[in-house]
Amino acid sequence: MLILSRKTGESIVIDGRIHVKVVRVEGEAVKIGIEAPSEVPVHRREVYEEIQRSNQQALTRQNTALPKLPSPKPVKPARKGSKVP
């Protein structure tokens, strides 16, 4: 692991196109700003690993038998439920 020391306001450049900046330090918490191309996904590590594990468990083959759900009546809300700010 490359370890660099940065002060508030200072940045790091990764691969010439990903910028990581220390925005603010509040006690033990560090607010980090990331600028990256939109196709580069950036996630908090613990959530990433949790979902990665879940995806790995979920990967299957198309002949997998699926459980039956009780009468799949779609209850579609007026909005699709995705909050677009």
Next chain:
Amino acid sequence: MNSANVIEIEEPETVETTSGCEVRMPAGLLGFEQIKNFLLIANPAEAPFRWLQVKDNPSLAFVVIEPFFFMPDYSPDIPQQDVNFLGLSSPDDAAVFNIVTVHNSKGATVNLKGPVVINRNTGVGKQVVIANAAQYSVQHPLPVNEAA
């Protein structure tokens, strides 16, 4: 049968077709970032489940489901960066699917923290870590019939 046909999303068309439509995921899935091309396949006999099949390796697939079948008030808060990335101009542009883990023929769980969100008009999708992920489980149990 239509199951071998691929419907390209050229015109505005909903994702709910009865055979397969292409979904392009430029960032892949978490842990599978290299897999960018999928087919979303619906077999009516398996509804409401669908398959997100790996286009270049059709034997691999993920089971997905629209969350509103079992959780009508699911409210994933999609971060603005992801809204921009997907080019969503309204909530209606987004098709939301959650990945299902089938544990056995009687049990399954669904990931509510990281839905796959697809722009219905472009077929571009992303696995989004929702801003309110703490509110939901990555292994939410699906209510299944005991007598399958």
